[in-house]
Amino acid sequence: MTDISINIPLCSGCKTCTEVCPYFILKMDESAEKPTVDPLKIANCCHCGHCEAVCPEGAITVNYPGSGLVHGITKNNPITPAQIGQHLMMRRSIRDYTVELVPEETLRQILEIIRYAPTGMNGQPVHWLVMRDPAEIHHLAGTIIEWGRDVVKNQPGHPLASILPMIIEAWDHGADPVCHSAPCIVIAHGQKDNPNAFIDSVIAMTHFDLVAPSFDLGTCWAGFVQIAADASPEVFQALHLPEGHRSQYAMLVGYPKFRFRRIPKRDALKVTWR
Numbered sequence: 001m002t003d004i005s006i007n008i009p010l011c012s013g014c015k016t017c018t019e020v021c022p023y024f025i026l027k028m029d030e031s032a033e034k035p036t037v038d039p040l041k042i043a044n045c046c047h048c049g050h051c052e053a054v055c056p057e058g059a060i061t062v063n064y065p066g067s068g069l070v071h072g073i074t075k076n077n078p079i080t081p082a083q084i085g086q087h088l089m090m091r092r093s094i095r096d097y098t099v100e101l102v103p104e105e106t107l108r109q110i111l112e113i114i115r116y117a118p119t120g121m122n123g124q125p126v127h128w129l130v131m132r133d134p135a136e137i138h139h140l141a142g143t144i145i146e147w148g149r150d151v152v153k154n155q156p157g158h159p160l161a162s163i164l165p166m167i168i169e170a171w172d173h174g175a176d177p178v179c180h181s182a183p184c185i186v187i188a189h190g191q192k193d194n195p196n197a198f199i200d201s202v203i204a205m206t207h208f209d210l211v212a213p214s215f216d217l218g219t220c221w222a223g224f225v226q227i228a229a230d231a232s233p234e235v236f237q238a239l240h241l242p243e244g245h246r247s248q249y250a251m252l253v254g255y256p257k258f259r260f261r262r263i264p265k266r267d268a269l270k271v272t273w274r
């Protein structure tokens with residue numbers, strides 16, 4: 001079980017932690033004007049550590065059994081393993097974006113870099129769909145929510161059945177917990193019968209994920225979008241992919257609303273040395 005402790009005297013009540021929590025576990029105690037942990041939702045905590053990493057005052061500590069070494073941020077290094085390590089460890093899933101649109105030219109520059117990502121037998125099977133129309137993204141999210149309602153009603157054993165009601169409730173209250181109101185979605189797609197297309201797309205998407213912060217962009221792997229695109233003909237059709245193509249993975253992109261200041265905990269290294 002995750003333990004989230006809040007140092008209330010240190011907390012400024014800025015609400016950032018309540019906004020970044022993906023599972024709505026932190027909520028505002030309106031009378032105290034400070035955040036509090038919802039005891040009914042703490043069991044859903046995926047110990048992403050975003051609340052701890054984003055807090056401007058350093059007022060939140062997240063602990064969970066089995067967490068590994070805690071890394072601090074080092075500054076002013078030359079280009080070294082430490083520097084790339086810091087870049088990779090500071091990458092976060094961004095779920096709160098500004099309304100600023102991402103220029104096509106910026107996305108083109110990223111895609112030009114990542115077309116050098118490795119591919120099996122250098123087959124280079126990855127195609128990209130870039131969606132930059134917020135109305136179209138909102139419509140896609142709505143189509144995914146409709147699929148989610150159907151899953152909740154008719155597929156109680158679905159792996160997402162327990163989390164979908166929370167997602168649907170947030171949508172019905174005006175939030176977008178599917179696409180997080182991102183101003184851009186990129187989708188890697190390719191021939192569905194190409195055995196390398198999935199892994200090559202995921203590698204390329206990983207490169208996208210890692211390059212994006214150097215353009216001041218934030219990203220979030222869009223699992224809900226991908227799962228729904230595989231499961232729902234309506235969602236798949238909304239993507240208008242070429243005949244014979246599958247959406248291999250989706251990623252949200254936009255300018256982050258919040259800056260993460262710390263590196264959160266992750267599981268201790270699991271390795272067998274021989």
Ligand SMILES: Cc1cc2nc3c(=O)[nH]c(=O)nc-3n(C[C@H](O)[C@H](O)[C@H](O)COP(=O)(O)O)c2cc1C
Nearest residue numbers: 022046048091092093094095220221222223224225
């Ligand atoms: C394959 C994959 C799918 C994901 N899908 C979603 C998603 O649908 N919605 C979401 O908010 N986060 C999604 N995430 C983000 C994870 O929740 C996140 O990586 C994890 O909590 C760790 O946080 P970090 O990326 O900031 O280190 C996904 C991540 C991965 C790798």
